[in-house]
Amino acid sequence: MTCLPARTDRKLGLVIDLDTCVGCQACVVACKGWNTENYGAPLSDQDPYGPDPSGTFLNRVHTYEITPENAPAQIVHFPKSCLHCDDAPCVTVCPTGASYKRAEDGIVLVNESDCIGCGLCAWACPYGAREMDATARVMKKCTLCVDRIYNENLAEEDREPACVRTCPTGARHFGDLADPDSAVSRLVADRAGLDLMPDLGTKPVNKYLPPRPRDRWEDASVLAPFLEPVADSPQGFLGWLDRALERL
Amino acid sequence: MHPAPSVILFTVLSGLGFGLLVFLGIGEPEVTGWTAFWFFLIAYALAVGGLVASTFHLGHPERALKAFSQWRSSWLSREAWAAVAALVVMGLHAAAAVFLGVTFTPLGWLGAALSLATVLATAMIYTQIRAVPRWNQVLTPLHLVSASLAGGALLAGQITPASVLLLVAGLIQVGHWKVGDARFAEVGQSLASATGLGAPGRIRAFAPPHTGTNYLLREMVHRVGRKHARKLRALALTFGYALPLGLILVPGAGHLLGGLAVLSHVAGMLASRWLFFAEAEHVVGLYYGARG
Ligand code: SF4
Ligand code: SF4
Ligand code: SF4
Numbered sequence: 297m298t299c300l301p302a303r304t305d306r307k308l309g310l311v312i313d314l315d316t317c318v319g320c321q322a323c324v325v326a327c328k329g330w331n332t333e334n335y336g337a338p339l340s341d342q343d344p345y346g347p348d349p350s351g352t353f354l355n356r357v358h359t360y361e362i363t364p365e366n367a368p369a370q371i372v373h374f375p376k377s378c379l380h381c382d383d384a385p386c387v388t389v390c391p392t393g394a395s396y397k398r399a400e401d402g403i404v405l406v407n408e409s410d411c412i413g414c415g416l417c418a419w420a421c422p423y424g425a426r427e428m429d430a431t432a433r434v435m436k437k438c439t440l441c442v443d444r445i446y447n448e449n450l451a452e453e454d455r456e457p458a459c460v461r462t463c464p465t466g467a468r469h470f471g472d473l474a475d476p477d478s479a480v481s482r483l484v485a486d487r488a489g490l491d492l493m494p495d496l497g498t499k500p501v502n503k504y505l506p507p508r509p510r511d512r513w514e515d516a517s518v519l520a521p522f523l524e525p526v527a528d529s530p531q532g533f534l535g536w537l538d539r540a541l542e543r544l
Numbered sequence: 545m546h547p548a549p550s551v552i553l554f555t556v557l558s559g560l561g562f563g564l565l566v567f568l569g570i571g572e573p574e575v576t577g578w579t580a581f582w583f584f585l586i587a588y589a590l591a592v593g594g595l596v597a598s599t600f601h602l603g604h605p606e607r608a609l610k611a612f613s614q615w616r617s618s619w620l621s622r623e624a625w626a627a628v629a630a631l632v633v634m635g636l637h638a639a640a641a642v643f644l645g646v647t648f649t650p651l652g653w654l655g656a657a658l659s660l661a662t663v664l665a666t667a668m669i670y671t672q673i674r675a676v677p678r679w680n681q682v683l684t685p686l687h688l689v690s691a692s693l694a695g696g697a698l699l700a701g702q703i704t705p706a707s708v709l710l711l712v713a714g715l716i717q718v719g720h721w722k723v724g725d726a727r728f729a730e731v732g733q734s735l736a737s738a739t740g741l742g743a744p745g746r747i748r749a750f751a752p753p754h755t756g757t758n759y760l761l762r763e764m765v766h767r768v769g770r771k772h773a774r775k776l777r778a779l780a781l782t783f784g785y786a787l788p789l790g791l792i793l794v795p796g797a798g799h800l801l802g803g804l805a806v807l808s809h810v811a812g813m814l815a816s817r818w819l820f821f822a823e824a825e826h827v828v829g830l831y832y833g834a835r836g
Contacts, residue, residue, distance in 0.1 A: 298616075298617045298618055299617045300617075314741075324753075348756060349756040350756045350757050352759070353754070353758070356753035357753050358749065358751075358752070358753045358831055358832075359749075359750045359752075360735070360739060360741060360747050360748065361747070361748050361750040362746065362747045363746045363747075372739075374741075376831065385673075385674065385675070387617075388617040388618065389617075389618055389620065389672065389673075390617075390618055391610075391611035391612075391614050391618045391620035391624065392607070392610040392611050392614060392621075393610070393614050394610075410607070410610055411603070411604065412602050412603065412604045412605070412607045412608055412610060412611060413602050413603015413604045414601070414602055415603075415763065416620055418759070418760075418763065418764075419545070419673055419675065419676065419763075419764070419826070420672075420673055420675060421675065421828075422674070422733075422827045422828065423738075423831075424760045424764070424828035424831060427758065428603060430759070433604060434603060434604065490740040491740070492737075492739065492740055493733055493737050493827065494737075495732065495733070495737070496674050496675065496827075497674070504740050506740060506741065506743070
């Protein structure tokens with residue numbers, strides 16, 4: 297059914313800390329590694345070692361440069377995967393019922409055996425979170441690692457998404473955003489977590505924690521105070537030299 | 545958006561076919577026997593040909609029947625239902641006209657309404673997508689429906705309705721371009737809102753997330769040269785609307801000029817539809833540093 301559930305009991309999702317992410321791409325690799333051999337069709341690559349490589353990924357890390365006023369430019373790495381939106385436009389456009397949002401935990405999934413590969417859901421997603429696999433010819437998207445988080449064959453600590461588990465800086469957090477007391481909800485509250493393109497009405501579940509204000513020019517270096525000019529008008533020998541040269 | 549030939553052909557051809565079915569349904573012209581046979585043959589060839597072309601862009605056309613299941617939420621599913629209903633009802637109407645030589649007016653009108661609904665449902669597939677601001681405007685359904693009706697009237701040989709509709713459709717086409725050009729800015733999404741990094745200061749894309757290209761860039765970040773687009777718009781207006789209008793207004797214009805008018809209209813509509821896709825900017829381009 298591609299009608300959205302009236303409400304979901306839980307809202308499982310990710311909170312991504314843009315302050316901590318160092319852009320190492322480990323989550324990209326872990327995501328591809330787990331998802332190419334588990335839920336649904338493999339994530340194919342085309343011409344992977346040739347001159348024009350391209351492939352299917354469920355998570356990609358962009359890099360941006362922001363230039364605050366009166367502060368040095370700052371690089372921000374920006375991981376992006378499906379935001380498991382509450383009002384997911386990708387679900388309602390699907391003609392076959394292949395795309396759906398689960399009422400029990402809010403995860404947005406594609407039932408690949410129903411997907412006709414029309415691509416309409418990828419058009420409807422503002423965030424570029426869906427990619428059609430060129431080999432399987434069905435729509436692929438982040439599954440929130442649904443086959444890990446409930447998987448009793450895995451050790452307790454592995455029952456979280458592959459990208460979260462692998463991130464060496466702890467920049468990705470997984471949890472229930474419907475529960476105001478969950479660790480992720482508290483992070484969002486403490487750090488003013490935000491939605492991407494909120495005006496488009498998708499009500500994303502995933503949140504992004506903005507980078508903390510960083511360096512200012514004043515404290516760009518601990519040595520800066522020692523490099524300040526000691527005096528504006530030189531005294532003594534230097535002063536004499538300065539005046540002598542001036543007179544020439 | 546990527547201007548896929550299958551989708552351009554689909555929307556142009558089936559738009560024309562269903563447009564012609566509207567006129568045959570309301571009895572303009574009221575035809576029976578062999579004349580009806582040829583008229584309906586052309587209409588069905590265009591409508592069905594277009595629908596077949598549309599299946600070429602599916603990854604799994606063999607599962608197309610599943611697309612009938614989600615009419616409660618999906619315009620694509622509604623379009624499938626409307627198309628089948630229109631073709632069945634108009635098929636009965638056609639059989640009566642061709643073999644029995646009679647026309648059941650209510651049946652024809654029902655078929656006409658369903659044909660119109662099909663074109664409208666196709667238009668809504670594009671109109672509903674908020675991530676493509678150029679399509680997400682009132683003039684999109686008006687443009688696609690008016691173009692389909694103008695083409696239908698032209699094929700049906702209805703000079704007066706065709707002239708009025710060509711003029712109206714041409715004006716709506718210009719309006720769709722004008723409003724469309726401003727839509728992206730009006731919707732107001734930027735790299736800052738796409739990343740939430742607006743507050744700290746100016747932002748620009750510094751490094752792409754992948755070295756090669758990908759599905760998103762191929763499918764949704766198509767770029768057209770502005771000069772190129774301006775020329776194509778002129779061609780679409782001239783051949784799609786102005787020239788056919790001039791040709792059918794020539795006093796005593798017969799089948800030859802009428803045929804030329806149809807060919808010119810189809811050529812113009814192909815250009816117009818190419819632009820409809822190629823010029824449509826998807827907001828995902830923002831993440832890749834496209835469009836400010
Ligand atoms: S991020 Fe895109 S694919 Fe994921 S739920 Fe939202 S609209 Fe759908
Ligand atoms: S590509 Fe598949 S999942 Fe997406 S809208 Fe089409 S049928 Fe549904
Ligand atoms: S939750 Fe799983 S599928 Fe989604 S981005 Fe992370 S690793 Fe990939």
